Amino acid sequence: MDALLSGRGGAALVRAGRISLSTSVFAMVLMFSLSAAAQDALSLTDAQRLAVDRSRQLAGQDAAIAADHDMAVSAAQNPDPVISAGIDNMPVDGTDRFSVGRDFMTQRRIGVVQEFTRDEKRHLRSERYEEEADKTRVEKAAAILAIQRDTALAWLDRYYAEASSRLLDEQIRQAQSEIEAAQTAYRSGKGSQSDVLAARANQVELQDRASEMARKVRIAKIALVREIGKPGELPLAQKPSIDHIPIDLSKLDEHVAMHPEIVTLAKEEELAAIEARLAQANKQTDWSVELSYALRGPQYSNMASIGVSVPLQWDQTNRQDREVAAKLAQADQARALREEAIRTETAKVASMIAEWESVRERQTRLEQELVPLATERIQAELAAYRGGKSSLNNVLAARRNEVDARLQALQMEAETARLWAQLNFHFLHDDAGSITPRDAGLNVPNKD
Secondary structure, eight states, X not given: OTTTTTTTOHHHHHHHXXXXXXXXXXXXXXXXXXXXXXXXXXXXXXXHHHHHHTOHHHHHHXXXXXXXXXXXXXXXXXXXXXXXXXXXXXXXXSTTTTOSSSSTTOXXXXXXXXXXXXXXXXHHHHHHHHHHHHHHHHHHHHHHHHHHHHHHHHHHHHHHHHHXXXXXXXXXXXXXXXHHHHHHHHHTTSSOHHXXXXXXXXXXXXXXXXXXXXXXXHHHHHHHHHHHOGGGGSOBOOOOOOSOOSOOGGGHHHHHHXXXXXXXXXXXXXXXXXXXHHHHHTTSOOEEEEEEEEEOOTTSOOEEEEEEEOOOOTTTTTTHHHHHHHHHHHHHHHHHHHHHHHHHHHHHHHHHHHHHHHHHHHHHHIIIIIHHHHHHHHHHHHHHHHTTSSOHHHHHHHHHHHHHHHHXXXXXXXXXXXXXXXXXXXXXXOTTSOBOTTTTSOOOOOOO
16 A cells, blocks of 8 residues: 555655555564464464363273273173072971971081183173273274364364454554545545545445454354363464375275274174174083082981082073074174275265365465455556546455455365364374374274
8 A cells, every 4th residue: 555646645655655664563573472472372282182181081981991991800700609508308397397406307508609601701701891991992082083173173263263353454454544545635635535435434344344253263262262271262373284184095995994983883893793702602501510518406417419500501593593693693783884884984085085175276276366366456456546547446346355365265274274174183193194093002804
């Protein structure tokens, strides 16, 4: 705006020049302030760390993992022995009724019964709980990814809302300089009152858009505070690079197989397979051994007994075999669910990548073509206005067009960033960004 009224009002030109200089000084001061406060700025990585640290869900899953490990140890043991006690053959009538020592057949008995479970069964029961612990560990990894993703989305929403708000504030300052220049031209008789009113209307429109954007900034800040607590109110650091995602399309099947949901389904498939093996092992009966000692009257000898108990699986066809068939069917169901989930997830991720690439392309076009064209249009309208071949209304229209183009470019970048966050925190990966299927000790099965 430093040459808005060149040839029509020297005072306006000087005033616009001063505003341009003030804007430059303001930008320098702002950069210095940001540099000085960099240590207090909240980065995306710090926000995610805070969100993970404050999650109670993860602590609950740690407790569940510890419980499964304890149950695995317990399941590997034989059942507790059973103590039995009683009185056998006590007379209930006659002269010796209710006597426990006068009849030679009466005996006071105490014994212990121990069931011996086959090693294979105990091992499978323990393995089932260990598999449950692994499944919970995968669910914890999935929860961490979800926390990181949600925090990243909240952080990016606030970042781009604030960037849009700063852009509108900058445009409002420029609109004020346009009002002052139009007023100067009007007072000098070289402009019209219509130009002044148009400049004011343009500023009011920008202020209204700025108020709406300020509302979005407040909402985005509340969302970030919900994720990480009070530190969510700190100023934000620079945004991360959103030009790369840690996904190789040529290895998409490998990536998808490591998605926490897929790994969880794989763990459920393994659990179903263990249950089927356990049902098969249950066709082999367990034995129980009982030892007892019986006390009789003082004139009679005491007795000792030993016995063995074996369940009679007299109808395996309709009981044990049916149970094995049911467990095998459940294993087939778990396998089918995992394979279907892999196909669905593969299509979903491929679509997200295609959308991310498309949005990036549009963002580049807006930043490198549309915004420069909008800026050139302003320059052309200013030149025409200075030459008396255009009106201030045309200049303001060009200014609004530039604001819209820059906001549109920012919104497109924000959409790119959201897709980046969803893809970047979709699979398990290490700090270097490479996919690591066994990052949390996971034994991920092959897709087939």
